[in-house]
Amino acid sequence: MTPVTAADTPDIRQRTTGLGGVWRVALRRSAGLYVLPLMLVLEAINALSRDRDWATEFSGTLNWSGSALILAAPLIAGAAAAESVTLRRHGAAELLGVPQARRQRFHAMRVAATALWCTLGHLLGTGLCLGFYLADHGWSLAQAPDPTLVPVLPSLALIWTATALGSLVGWARPEMLTPLLVAAGFYAVWLLLVLNGGEHLAMTSGTAATPIGFRVRSSLIAWQVIWFGSLAFAGTVWHVRPRGPARTAIASMTVLLVLGSGSVLWSLDSDVSEPDPGARARWICQGERPQVCVTSEFAAQLSSFDQAVRPVAIALARLGKDAPLRVEQRIDQQYQTPRAMPVALTARRDTELQQVTYNALLWASGCDDTKLDLDTEAWLNTEIKLAGWLTGEYAGDAAGAEEVRTAGPEQARRWLDQMRSCS
Amino acid sequence: MDASDEPRAVTPRVVVDRVTHRYRGGTVALDDVKAQWPHGTIALLGPNGAGKSTLLRILVGDLTATSGRIAFPTGVGGHDDEGGRSGLGYLPQKASWPGHFSVEEFAFYFCWVHGVPKRQRASRTAEVIEAVDLGRHAKVKLAALSGGQHRRAMLTQALVGDPAVLVLDEPTAGFDPGQRILFRELVGRLGTDRTIILSTHLIEDVESLATWVTVLDQGTVAFDGAITEFAPLGEGTRSGSSLLEKAYLNVLGVRS
Structure with missing residues (x-):
C-alpha cells in the first residue's frame, strides 16, 4: 500500500x-x-x-x-x-x-x-x-x-x-x-x-x-x-x-x-x-323522566348513552313498571341515587344494548341475581326472553325465539312479574 | 544475563521491580521478574506460557501483581480532561470493535473514552488516522477493512492520548508478510518519539524494530539487554536461520 x-x-x-x-x-x-x-x-x-x-x-x-x-x-x-x-x-x-x-x-x-x-x-x-x-x-x-x-x-x-x-x-x-x-x-x-x-x-x-x-x-x-x-x-x-x-x-x-x-x-x-365514588362523580344529565346521566368524563358519550337506555326505560313503563326518574351510568355496585336505574359503565348502542337491558331488568325486578331464592336458571331464562322482547334480539334457543317473537305486552308483563317473584 | 543486576547509564522509562504473579490455583506465571527498559522499542520474547501477556497485563494495570511493582520514572504520557498526562497506549492481542463504526468514528469515540479534551478530539482523530496511514479509509467501516488495516485502525485508540509508552501485544500475529512489513514500518515511525513495548513471537519484528530485548522463559527473565548485546549470543550456534534466532534459541537452550 x-x-x-x-x-x-x-x-x-x-x-x-x-x-x-x-x-x-x-x-x-x-x-x-x-x-x-x-x-x-x-x-x-x-x-x-x-x-x-x-x-x-x-x-x-x-x-x-x-x-x-x-x-x-x-x-x-x-x-x-x-x-x-x-x-x-x-x-x-x-x-x-x-x-x-x-x-x-x-x-x-x-x-x-x-x-x-x-x-x-x-x-x-x-x-x-x-x-x-x-x-x-x-x-x-x-x-x-x-x-x-x-x-x-x-x-x-x-x-x-x-x-x-x-x-x-x-x-x-x-x-x-x-x-x-x-x-x-x-x-x-x-x-x-x-x-x-x-x-x-x-x-x-x-x-x-x-x-x-x-x-x-x-x-x-x-x-x-x-x-x-x-x-x-x-x-x-x-x-x-x-x-x-x-x-x-x-x-x-x-x-x-x-x-x-x-x-x-x-x-x-x-x-x-x-370510599365514595358516587359523591366524587360530577354528573351531567339530559332529558326528563327518565333523566339520563353520566359522569363528566363521559360527557361526549351522553347522547349515545341516552339513545341506548331511554327506549328500554320507556318500554319498562309499558310493562307497568314506573319509568325511572333517572337512569345513570353505573359507577359502583351500589345504587347512587334513590329511584335511579344504574346501567352499564359505558353505553354504546351497537355493543352494549343487551347489557343495558339486562341491568335495567335487574333493577326493575328488584332482585339480586346472585341471591335468588327460586330456580335461578328459570329466572335467567325469563330475563333473557324479556330482554329479547324489549330489544328484538333474543339470545336463547329456537323454541324461546318463537315464544319471544309472538309474545304481546301481556306476556311481557307476566315475565316481569315472574322475575319480581324472587323476593 | 540478568541486566537488572547491573547499573544503567540512562534513566529507565519502565522499571519492573521483582514482580511475581500467581494465578488462582497456585500457578506461578511470573517469578521475581526484574527488568529496566530504556527509551526505544523493547521486544518481549518468549515461548508460549512464558508469562509475556501476564507481564503486559500487569504493566497496563489489568492485573495486580501478587508482589513487586512496575514503575514509570519519567511518566507514561497521555492527555486527560484536565490537560495532565496519564495512561499509556495499549493494543491488546484481541483488539477489535463492532464493524459498523467507521475508522474516524472509532478514533473519535476513543478520544472521548480516553478523556482527550473536547477541543482537541477532532484534531487528534485526524492525527492518529494519518499516523496509521488510514487517511483514505477514514470514512470506511471497520468491517470493510483488510486485516492489516483493521489492526492499524485498532492502533488509533492506543495513540489518541499521545502516550509516551505504547504497549503492543503481538501486533502482527496472523498477518501475511506484506501486512507485517507495513505494520513494522508503522511501529518504527511511532517509535521515534515514544517507548514501545512489543510482545512478539516473530524474530523478524525484533530484527527490524527492537533496540532492547527481554526474553522470558517459564516466568523468569532469561535475558534483558540491548539488541547489540543480544545478537552476539547467537554466534557459534547451529540451530536457527538468523543470528537473532540463534541467540534466542541459545538463551532458552542455556537455561534448559
Missing part, C-alpha cells in the same frame, strides 16, 4: 470536526437505533388495536400507551444485552483498559444512547395514542379532568431499567444466547409479578383503574419510578464499577429502596381506595 501523505488527506480534520460530537457517534452506532423501528411497530400496533375503545379518558389513554412496554421492555433489555455481548466478544473490555473513568464514560453513554432511542420510540407511540384521544374528543382537552403527562414517567423509568439491566447482564455473560435469555427472563418476571399480586408494579404507567375510570395515582407513580429508577441506577453503577465501593453503594441503595417503597406502599393503599 502506498503511504498516505498530508496531500492525500486534506479534509480529514474537516470531516472529523464535522462529526458533531461524541453523542452523535454514540447515538448513530447505538443498538437503540436498531430497536427503534421494532418499537415503532409495536407502539403502532398497540395504538391501533381494540378499535380505540381505550381512548375514552385521557389517563386511560396514557395507561394504554404504557401497556405497549409490556411487550417492548423485554425486547429492549434483550437488545441492550445483545449490544453488550457483541462489544464484549469483540474485545471491548480489553480496549477500554483499566482506568475506571473510561469504563464509566463508555458504559454510561452506551446505556443512555440505547435508552434515548427507546424513549423516543415510546414517546412517539404515546403521541399517537394521545392523537387518537384528541381526535375522538374534538381536538380538545376540555373533557380531560386531569390532562397530566406525569403517568408517562414510570414507563420511561422502565425503559432505562430494561436498558441498564440488559446491558449489565450482556456484559457479564457475553454468550450468544444471553440476549434471548434476558428477554425471556424479563417476560417471566412480568408473569410472576402479575401472578403474585404485583400487578401495580407490572403496570407500566402511573394510572390505575377505579370504579369511575382511570385515574392518575401519585403514590403509584412514585413507587414505580423509585423501583425502576433504582434498578436502572443500580444496574448502571454495577456495570461501570463492578468492584470496590460500588457494592456498598448498591447495598445502601437497596435499603433505601425498600424503605422508600414501604412508605409509598403505605400511602398507596389509601390512594387506590375509593
Whole structure:
C-alpha cells in the first residue's frame, strides 16, 4: 500500500470536526437505533388495536400507551444485552483498559444512547395514542379532568431499567444466547409479578383503574419510578464499577429502596381506595323522566348513552313498571341515587344494548341475581326472553325465539312479574 | 544475563521491580521478574506460557501483581480532561470493535473514552488516522477493512492520548508478510518519539524494530539487554536461520 501523505488527506480534520460530537457517534452506532423501528411497530400496533375503545379518558389513554412496554421492555433489555455481548466478544473490555473513568464514560453513554432511542420510540407511540384521544374528543382537552403527562414517567423509568439491566447482564455473560435469555427472563418476571399480586408494579404507567375510570395515582407513580429508577441506577453503577465501593453503594441503595417503597406502599393503599365514588362523580344529565346521566368524563358519550337506555326505560313503563326518574351510568355496585336505574359503565348502542337491558331488568325486578331464592336458571331464562322482547334480539334457543317473537305486552308483563317473584 | 543486576547509564522509562504473579490455583506465571527498559522499542520474547501477556497485563494495570511493582520514572504520557498526562497506549492481542463504526468514528469515540479534551478530539482523530496511514479509509467501516488495516485502525485508540509508552501485544500475529512489513514500518515511525513495548513471537519484528530485548522463559527473565548485546549470543550456534534466532534459541537452550 502506498503511504498516505498530508496531500492525500486534506479534509480529514474537516470531516472529523464535522462529526458533531461524541453523542452523535454514540447515538448513530447505538443498538437503540436498531430497536427503534421494532418499537415503532409495536407502539403502532398497540395504538391501533381494540378499535380505540381505550381512548375514552385521557389517563386511560396514557395507561394504554404504557401497556405497549409490556411487550417492548423485554425486547429492549434483550437488545441492550445483545449490544453488550457483541462489544464484549469483540474485545471491548480489553480496549477500554483499566482506568475506571473510561469504563464509566463508555458504559454510561452506551446505556443512555440505547435508552434515548427507546424513549423516543415510546414517546412517539404515546403521541399517537394521545392523537387518537384528541381526535375522538374534538381536538380538545376540555373533557380531560386531569390532562397530566406525569403517568408517562414510570414507563420511561422502565425503559432505562430494561436498558441498564440488559446491558449489565450482556456484559457479564457475553454468550450468544444471553440476549434471548434476558428477554425471556424479563417476560417471566412480568408473569410472576402479575401472578403474585404485583400487578401495580407490572403496570407500566402511573394510572390505575377505579370504579369511575382511570385515574392518575401519585403514590403509584412514585413507587414505580423509585423501583425502576433504582434498578436502572443500580444496574448502571454495577456495570461501570463492578468492584470496590460500588457494592456498598448498591447495598445502601437497596435499603433505601425498600424503605422508600414501604412508605409509598403505605400511602398507596389509601390512594387506590375509593370510599365514595358516587359523591366524587360530577354528573351531567339530559332529558326528563327518565333523566339520563353520566359522569363528566363521559360527557361526549351522553347522547349515545341516552339513545341506548331511554327506549328500554320507556318500554319498562309499558310493562307497568314506573319509568325511572333517572337512569345513570353505573359507577359502583351500589345504587347512587334513590329511584335511579344504574346501567352499564359505558353505553354504546351497537355493543352494549343487551347489557343495558339486562341491568335495567335487574333493577326493575328488584332482585339480586346472585341471591335468588327460586330456580335461578328459570329466572335467567325469563330475563333473557324479556330482554329479547324489549330489544328484538333474543339470545336463547329456537323454541324461546318463537315464544319471544309472538309474545304481546301481556306476556311481557307476566315475565316481569315472574322475575319480581324472587323476593 | 540478568541486566537488572547491573547499573544503567540512562534513566529507565519502565522499571519492573521483582514482580511475581500467581494465578488462582497456585500457578506461578511470573517469578521475581526484574527488568529496566530504556527509551526505544523493547521486544518481549518468549515461548508460549512464558508469562509475556501476564507481564503486559500487569504493566497496563489489568492485573495486580501478587508482589513487586512496575514503575514509570519519567511518566507514561497521555492527555486527560484536565490537560495532565496519564495512561499509556495499549493494543491488546484481541483488539477489535463492532464493524459498523467507521475508522474516524472509532478514533473519535476513543478520544472521548480516553478523556482527550473536547477541543482537541477532532484534531487528534485526524492525527492518529494519518499516523496509521488510514487517511483514505477514514470514512470506511471497520468491517470493510483488510486485516492489516483493521489492526492499524485498532492502533488509533492506543495513540489518541499521545502516550509516551505504547504497549503492543503481538501486533502482527496472523498477518501475511506484506501486512507485517507495513505494520513494522508503522511501529518504527511511532517509535521515534515514544517507548514501545512489543510482545512478539516473530524474530523478524525484533530484527527490524527492537533496540532492547527481554526474553522470558517459564516466568523468569532469561535475558534483558540491548539488541547489540543480544545478537552476539547467537554466534557459534547451529540451530536457527538468523543470528537473532540463534541467540534466542541459545538463551532458552542455556537455561534448559
